[in-house]
Amino acid sequence: MLRIHAAELLVVRLPLKFRFETSFGxxxxxxxxxxxxxxDGVQGLSEGTMEFAPMYREETIVGALHLLxxxxxxxxxxxxxxxxxxxxxxxxxxxxxxxxRAMVEMAxxxxxxxxxxxxxxxxxGGRRNSVEVGVSLGIQPDEAATVDxxxxxxxxxxxxxxxxxxxxxxxxxxxxxxxxFPDIRLTVDANSAYTLADTGRLRALxxxxxxxxxxxxxxxxxxxxxxxxxxxxxxxxxxxxVASAQDARKGLALDAGRVINVKVxxxxxxxxxxxxxxxxxxxxxxxxxxxMLESGVGRAHNxxxxxxxxxxxxxxxxxxxxxxxxxxxxxxxxAHDGLMPVPTGPGIGVTxxxxxxxxxxxxxxxxxx
Ligand code: OSB
Ligand code: MG
Numbered sequence: 001m002l003r004i005h006a007a008e009l010l011v012v013r014l015p016l017k018f019r020f021e022t023s024f025g026x027x028x029x030x031x032x033x034x035x036x037x038x039x040d041g042v043q044g045l046s047e048g049t050m051e052f053a054p055m056y057r058e059e060t061i062v063g064a065l066h067l068l069x070x071x072x073x074x075x076x077x078x079x080x081x082x083x084x085x086x087x088x089x090x091x092x093x094x095x096x097x098x099x100x101r102a103m104v105e106m107a108x109x110x111x112x113x114x115x116x117x118x119x120x121x122x123x124x125g126g127r128r129n130s131v132e133v134g135v136s137l138g139i140q141p142d143e144a145a146t147v148d149x150x151x152x153x154x155x156x157x158x159x160x161x162x163x164x165x166x167x168x169x170x171x172x173x174x175x176x177x178x179x180x181f182p183d184i185r186l187t188v189d190a191n192s193a194y195t196l197a198d199t200g201r202l203r204a205l206x207x208x209x210x211x212x213x214x215x216x217x218x219x220x221x222x223x224x225x226x227x228x229x230x231x232x233x234x235x236x237x238x239x240x241x242v243a244s245a246q247d248a249r250k251g252l253a254l255d256a257g258r259v260i261n262v263k264v265x266x267x268x269x270x271x272x273x274x275x276x277x278x279x280x281x282x283x284x285x286x287x288x289x290x291x292m293l294e295s296g297v298g299r300a301h302n303x304x305x306x307x308x309x310x311x312x313x314x315x316x317x318x319x320x321x322x323x324x325x326x327x328x329x330x331x332x333x334x335a336h337d338g339l340m341p342v343p344t345g346p347g348i349g350v351t352x353x354x355x356x357x358x359x360x361x362x363x364x365x366x367x368x369x
């Protein structure tokens with residue numbers, strides 16, 4: 001049984017080691033909300049991946065903090081649940097806000113796995129001890145800088161390079177990178193910056209052997225993606241517009257995309273992420289695990305999810321040291337030759353660096369029944 005005795009909310013601000021530019025803006029730091037659920041002698045950890053401003057999807061950090069403090073945690077504290085799914089069901093009457101609900105659900109999975117003394121990946125049904133990873137590279141000032149940053153990451157062994165693109169910065173970087181590296185697995189991510197009026201521009205990308213084009217059209221669209229897919233040879237990959245297994249089913253049934261980027265928090269947690277994975281497998285569609293510039297807590301969750309067998313394309317969960325001078329967890333999460341080892345301890349297999357986190361915390365609150 002899963003008994004929730006207490007909870008802690010911590011919010012830290014981490015400077016990013018690189019400037020991350022996408023079609024929706026520039027990021028130089030990350031605000032990371034962390035949740036600790038206290039059970040019987042063990043603690044479960046999770047990280048919120050909603051952002052300061054609703055640029056990727058609609059959820060925000062202040063919105064999530066409000067829901068956790070005033071709505072979700074009061075429903076869970078002092079209660080006992082049969083398993084993480086039963087705990088998640090206790091929040092089932094609430095609409096949307098999947099990233100906020102996922103914070104509770106993911107911490108419950110970590111807590112449950114630690115209680116059972118098994119790695120989370122094993123509990124979810126995964127069987128790998130390392131997962132293949134690539135990198136997501138932000139928009140660079142010019143083509144030379146793009147080729148340069150790609151070269152550095154290819155040399156580190158990353159198994160796929162993803163370039164962020166936007167209208168006016170798409171064919172040029174892709175052509176430059178493809179000329180320099182004819183054989184690498186290459187993809188692009190537009191974060192919803194295009195419309196069907198740009199079909200010609202996107203069709204020009206068909207020449208460069210991309211594994212997929214990620215989320216070219218609106219964040220909440222499936223229908224226009226299906227129209228676009230009918231006009232392109234390159235597979236589309238859905239990210240923003242899949243918030244559930246039902247969305248995945250509709251997207252694949254419509255041929256709105258042929259690949260799915262699974263982000264565990266975007267779909268509301270591990271149980272729903274596994275349903276997206278299972279559904280995609282039934283359609284014969286590959287999935288891969290996306291990232292949201294996570295700290296070590298969210299990164300460890302992503303690694304465990306990626307051990308499921310349908311994750312057949314490299315994910316975005318690259319080495320933590322690429323992002324942070326100091327991480328919030330004690331264990332290094334480092335890929336070698338494009339393979340990220342799965343932490344072997346119980347649960348997500350990482351522990352909070354309390355000294356560091358409490359020293360920099362902008363929010364530190366405790367909750368009791
Ligand atoms: O679209 O996959 C995305 C980061 C923030 C928001 C959206 C996305 C991303 C990334 C970075 O691509 C992936 C990572 O390195 O964690
Ligand atoms: Mg994306």
